[in-house]
Amino acid sequence: MTATQAPSLRTFHMSKAFGQLQALDDISLDVAAGSFHALLGENGAGKSTLVKCIMGFYQADAGQVMFNGHEAKVRSPRDAHALGIGMVYQHFTLVPCLTAAENLVIARADTPMVINWKTERKRLDAFMETMPFQVRLDALVSTLSAGEKQKLEILKLLYLNQRFLILDEPTSVLTPSEADEVLGVLRDMAHRNDVTVLMISHKFREVKTFCDSFTVLRRGKCAGTGDARTASIAELSHMMIGDAGLRPPATRTAAPKSAPALHLNNLSARDVEGRHVVSNVTLTVPAGQIVGIAGVSGNGQSALIEVLSGQRALESGHITVGDAAFSPTRRNFDRFKVFGLPEEPLRNAVVPRMTVAENIAFRSFDKSPLANRLGILSPARIRKRGAELINKFNVHTSSPDAPIETLSGGNVQRAVLARELSGAVDVLIVANPCFGLDFASVADIRGKIMESRNKGAAVLLVSEDLDEIFELADQIAVMSEGQITYLAATADTDTMQVGQHIAGHGK
Amino acid sequence: MSDAVFSVLMAMIGGAIRVSTPFLFVALGETLTEKSGRINLGLEGNLVLGAMVAYATSYSTGNPWLGVLAAGAAGMVLSAGHGWICKLPKVNDIAVGIAFMNLGTGLAFFFGKPFIQPTAPRLDAVALGNWSATPQVRQALLVNPLFFVGLALAVILWWMLKSTRWGLTIRMTGDSAASARAMGVSVDRVRLLTTASGGFLAGIGGAFLSLYYPGSWNESLSSGQGLMAVALVIFARWNPLRCVWAALLFGATGALGPALQSIGISQGYYFFNAAPYILTLVIMIISARSEAASRAAPSELSIVK
Numbered sequence: 121m122t123a124t125q126a127p128s129l130r131t132f133h134m135s136k137a138f139g140q141l142q143a144l145d146d147i148s149l150d151v152a153a154g155s156f157h158a159l160l161g162e163n164g165a166g167k168s169t170l171v172k173c174i175m176g177f178y179q180a181d182a183g184q185v186m187f188n189g190h191e192a193k194v195r196s197p198r199d200a201h202a203l204g205i206g207m208v209y210q211h212f213t214l215v216p217c218l219t220a221a222e223n224l225v226i227a228r229a230d231t232p233m234v235i236n237w238k239t240e241r242k243r244l245d246a247f248m249e250t251m252p253f254q255v256r257l258d259a260l261v262s263t264l265s266a267g268e269k270q271k272l273e274i275l276k277l278l279y280l281n282q283r284f285l286i287l288d289e290p291t292s293v294l295t296p297s298e299a300d301e302v303l304g305v306l307r308d309m310a311h312r313n314d315v316t317v318l319m320i321s322h323k324f325r326e327v328k329t330f331c332d333s334f335t336v337l338r339r340g341k342c343a344g345t346g347d348a349r350t351a352s353i354a355e356l357s358h359m360m361i362g363d364a365g366l367r368p369p370a371t372r373t374a375a376p377k378s379a380p381a382l383h384l385n386n387l388s389a390r391d392v393e394g395r396h397v398v399s400n401v402t403l404t405v406p407a408g409q410i411v412g413i414a415g416v417s418g419n420g421q422s423a424l425i426e427v428l429s430g431q432r433a434l435e436s437g438h439i440t441v442g443d444a445a446f447s448p449t450r451r452n453f454d455r456f457k458v459f460g461l462p463e464e465p466l467r468n469a470v471v472p473r474m475t476v477a478e479n480i481a482f483r484s485f486d487k488s489p490l491a492n493r494l495g496i497l498s499p500a501r502i503r504k505r506g507a508e509l510i511n512k513f514n515v516h517t518s519s520p521d522a523p524i525e526t527l528s529g530g531n532v533q534r535a536v537l538a539r540e541l542s543g544a545v546d547v548l549i550v551a552n553p554c555f556g557l558d559f560a561s562v563a564d565i566r567g568k569i570m571e572s573r574n575k576g577a578a579v580l581l582v583s584e585d586l587d588e589i590f591e592l593a594d595q596i597a598v599m600s601e602g603q604i605t606y607l608a609a610t611a612d613t614d615t616m617q618v619g620q621h622i623a624g625h626g627k
Numbered sequence: 628m629s630d631a632v633f634s635v636l637m638a639m640i641g642g643a644i645r646v647s648t649p650f651l652f653v654a655l656g657e658t659l660t661e662k663s664g665r666i667n668l669g670l671e672g673n674l675v676l677g678a679m680v681a682y683a684t685s686y687s688t689g690n691p692w693l694g695v696l697a698a699g700a701a702g703m704v705l706s707a708g709h710g711w712i713c714k715l716p717k718v719n720d721i722a723v724g725i726a727f728m729n730l731g732t733g734l735a736f737f738f739g740k741p742f743i744q745p746t747a748p749r750l751d752a753v754a755l756g757n758w759s760a761t762p763q764v765r766q767a768l769l770v771n772p773l774f775f776v777g778l779a780l781a782v783i784l785w786w787m788l789k790s791t792r793w794g795l796t797i798r799m800t801g802d803s804a805a806s807a808r809a810m811g812v813s814v815d816r817v818r819l820l821t822t823a824s825g826g827f828l829a830g831i832g833g834a835f836l837s838l839y840y841p842g843s844w845n846e847s848l849s850s851g852q853g854l855m856a857v858a859l860v861i862f863a864r865w866n867p868l869r870c871v872w873a874a875l876l877f878g879a880t881g882a883l884g885p886a887l888q889s890i891g892i893s894q895g896y897y898f899f900n901a902a903p904y905i906l907t908l909v910i911m912i913i914s915a916r917s918e919a920a921s922r923a924a925p926s927e928l929s930i931v932k
Binding site: 197198215216218222225226227231232233234235236262394 | 792922
């Protein structure tokens with residue numbers, strides 16, 4: 121029933137529309153047996169829709185799928201699994217409270233009614249011996265690192281004898297060295313003709329290093345295909361974003377040193393279970409500089425940002441802006457001109473169901489001119505001010521009265537920028553500002569952050585995207601297990617060194 | 628003096644075994660339900676309804692064991708209603724649970740009026756203390772067979788959750804409904820089945836109340852054991868084996884008041900009778916701070932989310 125050798129997969133003239141939106145328009149994809157194929161494209165280009173049609177989550181309006189040379193009718197993910205097509209999703213589908221072994225056994229279609237753990241363990245150990253990487257079978261999944269979970273997801277597909285693997289941005293949660301290890305193993309397995317891999321990605325470096333061939337989607341159309349080893353990055357990015365061309369990196373100019381610096385002195389904080397998530401973090405962000413904190417998510421960066429924005433209690437240590445002690449209250453944010461762009465703005469920076477104009481007014485609604493001397497708010501002025509800033513910051517919204525949750529990710533972030541950066545800024549605290557945004561928004565938002573720096577603000581930037589850190593930061597710090605483990609001027613370091621410290625191998 | 632201490636200790640051990648049985652059944656039922664990611668606060672209703680149905684059945688048929696089965700069946704039907712309503716979109720299981728608690732006790736009071744006066748055949752105890760000449764020991768070791776059934780059930784449940792396909796499926800459903808759905812498991816059906824089975828067990832707990840200890844049917848039979856059992860499940864960290872120890876502990880504190888009274892200390896009787904409720908509060912406070920409890924909690928539970 122299942123193939124033991126790498127299968128091939130082709131789609132012919134696949135189309136799929138959601139209402140007015142043509143998500144896929146006549147896509148033909150050719151993934152040869154035993155190849156490592158990259159599917160490239162911006163957010164919303166149709167990559168996810170295409171693989172979801174292949175997996176049977178969606179039914180294509182037109183077109184067909186050929187699997188191993190035969191037409192395949194895939195009506196549900198179950199059909200896809202039966203054919204031997206498996207997918208690793210961006211969000212893990214492992215069950216956290218079960219062990220790795222339990223997760224593998226329950227994923228089988230023929231799990232026995234009564235599980236004899238002795239014989240199952242023997243079989244699992246034998247299976248693991250044939251695998252190129254190992255995961256601790258007795259560990260609870262909730263205790264595994266992101267890299268181990270990713271490996272276990274892949275092991276699960278192989279355990280289920282699925283030989284056509286679809287990976288949706290598999291390296292977004294991994295350190296650079298973990299990513300290289302996983303992708304290297306997959307490439308070797310493909311070249312041994314054990315599996316065929318289709319990987320959704322937007323990282324050119326990975327595609328160039330590990331993939332054999334590629335297909336680029338742009339706005340639901342096929343924008344190009346070819347040999348990943350010979351195509352240049354310029355060609356690839358041109359196919360992805362079209363004639364708009366590569367955006368120039370944000371320009372850095374000498375900044376005035378008038379603003380106060382942000383000092384973090386020995387900050388510590390705990391999570392709900394009482395573990396230290398931030399321990400003894402000391403860091404100075406000088407005026408007119410961007411200090412970037414790199415690291416894999418879950419190493420305390422989010423907790424640090426929460427401490428600075430008042431969402432998490434500070435256990436010990438103190439924060440100063442210039443020479444004055446700073447505690448994160450609304451009054452102090454105002455007094456010290458501290459502003460922030462937190463990650464996941466829909467969760468941390470806005471009230472999703474309130475209007476765009478109201479959200480933009482959060483920092484000023486109770487002050488003149490939006491409120492009168494008695495503190496009575498003026499909805500008309502809030503709306504007018506909102507409309508002005510919506511215009512100035514190029515927020516695409518149907519109206520200032522639209523609930524902000526109806527906006528796209530890039531426009532929510534622009535609305536937050538409009539609120540935070542419309543006045544004088546002394547300190548700016550930014551976390552993963554471009555996560556999940558398209559090229560145009562990324563350029564816009566990085567430009568605005570650089571502009572604040574150039575005007576003399578002290579900018580603290582937390583990002584999981586190393587390229588972003590290297591593009592924006594003047595100094596780079598690495599955060600690992602709640603501590604700052606590395607700090608260097610951007611000019612004196614490189615991705616390799618930073619990457620090693622992120623992985624915890626630095627000295 | 629040492630005689631008095633001995634009497635109190637023996638009375639508490641006997642009381643622990645006697646009083647703990649309904650706690651144990653309700654807690655095991657609630658563990659099973661919560662492991663699948665749903666809370667059924669209505670088990671107090673199952674307990675009272677089970678007590679009434681067991682007594683009525685035993686009275687009409689003359690066979691107390693038929694009463695036990697009937698009580699389980701009544702509890703199962705009641706909880707199946709809970710499970711079915713919770714399948715509907717946007718229904719809060721806690722609110723439905725409180726409604727079912729009132730429904731269960733209401734039904735029991737309504738249909739139970741004619742059975743308050745008559746005497747029904749009760750369950751017999753097994754005398755395990757005949758080797759001893761001391762009356763206190765003999766009295767303490769009169770153990771109802773349902774207690775052993777509860778012990779066996781705890782072991783079976785523990786094994787099932789660890790080593791069967793059903794067990795893994797239940798735990799998966801309780802911890803990550805999304806993964807369960809991705810594997811083709813019907814989350815609603817699993818929860819309906821675990822809620823109904825949990826209700827069956829709670830109903831049997833009720834039968835113990837009316838057919839053994841205290842051993843009659845009246846409207847003040849249960850004093851919130853069904854609700855306390857929910858706290859007990861948190862204390863036992865959703866582990867059926869730990870439920871046994873937790874139930875014994877609750878049973879022992881419940882027996883504190885009567886035990887002291889038996890040696891003539893009646894001062895503070897009501898205070899000692901309140902011991903289980905105080906223990907519940909203390910446990911709630913301690914477990915709210917406990918890391919282990921928060922990690923063991925099935926993450927689909929609506930109180931955890």
